[in-house]
Amino acid sequence: MIDPVFISALVFAALAPLALKLDGRYLAVAIGVALFAMAFLAPSAAFFFTLLGVVVIALALDWPYGGMGLSLGISAAAVALAAYAYYRTVAAPQYALSYAIAGIAALAAATVSIYGLLASGREKENIEGALKYLIFSAVGKTLILLGFMLAIYISPVLGWVLMGMGFMFELGIAPAHLWMVDAFALGTPKGVATLAVFGELTPLIVLLTLLNVVPAASQAALAFLVVALASMTFANVAGLTARTFGRIMAYSSIAHMSYALSAVMLVFYFGNRFVSLPLLGTMSAFSVASLVVLLEGLTSGLAKAGIFGALTVKHADTMPERRVLSNTLNVLSLLGAPPLLGFWPKLFLILLAISIGQVGVAIIVILNSVLATPYYLRAFRQVLEAPGPSADNATSILTATLSVILGIAAPLLISALIP
Amino acid sequence: MTEYVFLAIFLPLIASVLSLFVPKEKGKAWLVVVGAFLSAVFSVLAYAPAELYARTYAVPWIPQLGLYISVHLDQFSGVMGMLVSWLVFFIVLYSVKYMEGDYRPGWYWFFMGFFATSMLIITYADNLWFLLMGWEGVGLASWALIGHWYKDDEPDVKWVGHPGDRIALVDYFWPPSKAGLRAILTIRTGDSAFLVSLAYIFAALGTVQLSGLLELGPAVSALGLLPLFLFLLGPLTKSAQFPFTEWLLTAMTGPTSVSALIHAATMVNAGVYLLIVTAPVFALVRGAQIYFLAVMVFGALTAVLSSIIALTADEFKLVLAGSTAANLGIIAAAAGGAGLLGLRGEALLPLLWIAFMQIVGHAISKAPLFMGYGAVIHESGTKYLGAVGRLGRYMKVTAFAMWLAMLSLIGMPPFAGFFTKEMASDNIALGFGGLSGILVAGLIAFLAPLYGLRLIGLSMVHGPEPKEHIHEAHPIMWVPYTVLSLATIGVGGYLAYLYSDKALELIESPGFLAFLVGLAIALALYVFKPGVRSRALEPLWKIGYRRFYLPWLYDGLVVWIYHNLAHAVYWAVDRGVFDNAYHVALPWIFGRLSAAFRRLQTGNLSWYLLYAIAGALIVVLLVLA
Known part of the structure; x- marks a missing residue:
């Protein structure tokens, strides 16, 4: 029997011809409503369906997308599909392989949609940024697919070396990060908003899915842990002298993706075990790492969707041209200020590292948080000093509200996020 | 009875807080007067003639940290409570007229009540943490009131020293704002050590209840001398013992009513009172004789040096301030002497009671003197001794009251001061022992009539005629200090009755003999034949006048x-x-x-x-x- 969620995804794809006749934003809203409704069909991934539905509706309300509205809807549906595949992989291990493949397919769908949105300004810079994203992402997916097959049928170590490299390309981990800065700086703001919220969340969820199917080999995990720690430091140092919104947020994204990658690789190198943490109680280290990955993805994605969703310029390699006060909360969430959403993944990552005896990793993460503070404060100041009057829009207000509400309720979200 | 104690403690504070919401100056003033009066009445009702720490009452606050709202009700706290609250009442009553038209009534009346409550907490507290709240409260209030006239205006009346006077690049005059800062900085230095010592005691013994420490008995001996000396820094600075005397002398920049409050009823007495009530506990500590010896030596040194300062000062209030420091020195030395004698096997509490009685004797003499000379400054418009004289002709009631209070202060029989001072001198003489004891006690007794009669003689009897017409102070001002000065006779009579068997012994003591010699010289020099000058003594006079150059040290070198x-x-x-x-x-x-x-x-x-x-x-x- 074919899963009804997959059928829904196919239905969304079949809606494509409608884009020729209907403004895409209506299609995006319709897909948002449908995702919202599908939360009832897939209770295990209900949190993601609901959240993605609301976010895509907010993005659709803010911008006239034309035909690209369908891309917006498809990218959101791709994340929902990836999330669903992840939860199903855990719930039905006998079908894990199928769901993992579905997750990779969702990643491909998201990439294509986001490419279109990044390039939708039709300026030379937009296309350049989008193309770099497409190339790196394509290489990444190829490596992921190849590595996944190798890991299953030949050698987990070799497979995870390739898969890890693929995720480096996909997530923009240094030194395969350079596309991300150009995509953020040169792509259209609405494309970057979509990239941040859907384009970053999808590979993270797929990473967790694949780790559930084929656990990462210890040797590979060590290599990627080192790379992740180096990458977050690189990004936070490089971000210190970045001036434009696009570049600051690109380095922020590289750092966030590196935090997420370091959490899972830490667990797979030092061994999955039960750990006891404040607020979380006793659970497996991998569950904590998964929580860090998802919260990092949500923090980075939601805040940046709000920040870029408020820009009205052709590309984001500039200062904010109007004051959107709700984005101050989004920037503070990225900084990790308590009790906003961004505080929790960093806290859990530090506690996780300490609980498995890796105080050094915890110190590196703390130092990176400190190192990142100046550029976040610069972004905070840019938001505040932008010309008034205040011009908050649906996405920025929604994401700022979510940063606060999810931040305050984060300890209660654990059961909704961990399968 | 415990309810009465808490009412006595907190009524002044309640009144002063309420005064913040009263718009009119008169309303504020009378509200605090009523609060002080009720506090005084309740202090009488709360009096319990029991032995020290025999009756205690505690309400837990933060028991984990040993913090209890606890009081001890006995003859020490009872008499001290009555003394403080009644003096506060008389002083605030006097202030109603004295502070009339002042530019900062809200500040003044709030801190007067706050000051009184803080001092009453110290008086009754059995728990040292609770006591610390009062201890810090009097520090804060003293800063606020010494620097009350923050505009630093009217230097001839409100400053200490001669504006423009400098010694080796250091200013030798102090406006109110600077004097307030000097006070709080000196006090906080001692308070820091005091706080450490309380923490040390709590960590070592698990309690800071004074009665509880006494009950521990020999277990306290392990405490050692370090916390005792850290503790001592608190009372030494608070009671302006040498070399921390300076802040008290420049505290004269506050309104005279504040000076009376600080010198007679609160603040400076807190330190010596604490030395007395903690002595039975600290006597249990191994090596306590070194602690008591230090207390006695610091006290005696302060008494002698401050008497010389009082003798050479040229401001009315500065003479009185010097005499306060001298008397605090006598009390501290008597307490130290009592502790030493107690360790030698004599009954400690009666000896401590003698030291305590000197607080009473000094307070009831000093309060009217400050209020009276406040009235003089108020009427004459100058603070300088020698700038105006023969005031006895114009302010007859005030002059009468000043004579009575001064005679009591210097220890003239049959005034209260005679009994309390002579008995305290005995403690000092016996504490030092031998010839050194006689010399120290004799020197202190000798100097007192000199500075006392110099002030009276050169202001009330002799000196230049006032340039403008001077009249008697308002009754609201002179009634409080006249009543208090008459009380020196009343209390003297009561003490004569109480110690009738010791009266002859006191008169025959070497200290009293030295007093008589001093009195004769003082009468000759300042009352009967004023104007005698000695060039030979001038360099010595200058050292005293410059206050042993301590201001240069504190305001110059230390700064x-x-x-x-x-x-x-x-x-x-x-x-x-x-x-x-x-x-x-x-x-x-x-x-x-x-x-x-x-x-x-x-x-x-x-x-x-x-x-x-x-x-x-x-x-x-x-x-x-």
Whole structure:
């Protein structure tokens, strides 16, 4: 029997011809409503369906997308599909392989949609940024697919070396990060908003899915842990002298993706075990790492969707041209200020590292948080000093509200996020 | 009875808080007067003639930290409570007229009540943490009231010293704002050590209840001398013992009613009172004789040096301030002497009671003197001794009251001061023992009539005629100090009855003989034949007049050292290390690093892929390693 969620995804794809006749934003809203409704069909991934539905509706309300509205809807549906595949992989291990493949397919769908949105300004810079994203992402997916097959049928170590490299390309981990800065700086703001919220969340969820199917080999995990720690430091140092919104947020994204990658690789190198943490109680280290990955993805994605969703310029390699006060909360969430959403993944990552005896990793993460503070404060100041009057829009207000509400309720979200 | 104690303690504070919401100056004043009066009445109702720490009452606050709202009700706290609250009442009543038209009534009336409650907490507290609240409260209130006239105007009346006077680049005059700061800085120095000592005692013994410590008995002996000496710094600074006398002398910049409050009823008495009520506990500590000896020596030194300061000062209030310090020295020395004698096997509590009685004798003499000379300054418009004289002709009631109070202060029989001072002198003489005891007690007794009658003689009897017409003070001002000065006779009569068997012994003591010699000289020099000058004594007079150059030390040398040390720390540590590290070196390093990292961002896709491939190779190497 074919899963009804997959059928829904196919239905969304079949809606494509409608884009020729209907403004895409209506299609995006319709897909948002449908995702919202599908939360009832897939209770295990209900949190993601609901959240993605609301976010895509907010993005659709803010911008006239034309035909690209369908891309917006498809990218959101791709994340929902990836999330669903992840939860199903855990719930039905006998079908894990199928769901993992579905997750990779969702990643491909998201990439294509986001490419279109990044390039939708039709300026030379937009296309350049989008193309770099497409190339790196394509290489990444190829490596992921190849590595996944190798890991299953030949050698987990070799497979995870390739898969890890693929995720480096996909997530923009240094030194395969350079596309991300150009995509953020040169792509259209609405494309970057979509990239941040859907384009970053999808590979993270797929990473967790694949780790559930084929656990990462210890040797590979060590290599990627080192790379992740180096990458977050690189990004936070490089971000210190970045001036434009696009570049600051690109380095922020590289750092966030590196935090997420370091959490899972830490667990797979030092061994999955039960750990006891404040607020979380006793659970497996991998569950904590998964929580860090998802919260990092949500923090980075939601805040940046709000920040870029408020820009009205052709590309984001500039200062904010109007004051959107709700984005101050989004920037503070990225900084990790308590009790906003961004505080929790960093806290859990530090506690996780300490609980498995890796105080050094915890110190590196703390130092990176400190190192990142100046550029976040610069972004905070840019938001505040932008010309008034205040011009908050649906996405920025929604994401700022979510940063606060999810931040305050984060300890209660654990059961909704961990399968 | 315990309810009465809490009412006695907190009514002045309640009244002063309420006064903040009363718009009219008169309303504020009378509200605090009523609060003080009720407090005084309740202090009488709360009196319990029991032995020290025989009756205690505690309400837990933070028991884990040993903090209880607890009081001890006995003859020490009972008499001290009545003394404080009644003096506060008389002083605030006097203030109604004295402070009329002042530019800062809200501040003044709030802190007067706050001051009274803080002192009453110290008086009754059995728990040292609870006592600390009152202890810090009097410190804060003293700063607020000494610097009450924050505008630093009217230097001839409100400052201490002669404006423009300088010694070796150091100003020898103190406006109210500076005097307030001097007071709080000196007191806080001692308080810091005091706080450490309380924490030490709690950590070592698990309780800071004074009665509880006494009950521990020999277990207290393990405490050692360190916490005792840290503790001692609190009373030494609070009671202006040498070398911390200076703040008390420049505290004269406050309104005279505040001076009366600080010198007679609160603040300075807190230190010596605490020395007395803690003596039975500290006598249990191994090596306590060194502690008591230190208390006695500091006290005696203060008594002698401050008497000389009082003798050479040329301001009405400064003479009185010097005499306060001298009397506090006598009380401290008597307490130290009592402790030493107690360790030698004599009954400790009766000896401590003698030291305590000197607080009473001094307070009821000093309060009217301050209020009376406040009235003199109010009427004559000058604070300088020798600027106006023969006031006995114009302010007859005031002059009468000043004579009575001064005679009591210097220890003239049959006034209260005679009994309390002579008995305290006995404690000192016996504490030192032998000839040294006789000499110290004799010197203190000899100096008192000299400075006392000098003030009275040169202001009330002799001196220049007032340039303007001077009249008697308002009754609201003269009634309180006249009643109190008459009380010196009443209390003297009561003490004569109480110690009738010792009266002859006191008159025959060497201390009283020295007093008589001093009195004869003082009468000759300042009352009957004024104007005698000695060139030979002038250099010595100058040392006393310059207050042993302690102001130069505190305002000059100490400030210079502190200022330069702060500059050195600023340049070497703050600027040299932190500023350079955080604002120069680190930003430079990270700026360069960041710029280098960002130079990878060329925009060229081929290079991007090359870097990514290089990264992939590194991963492979890491896996193979």
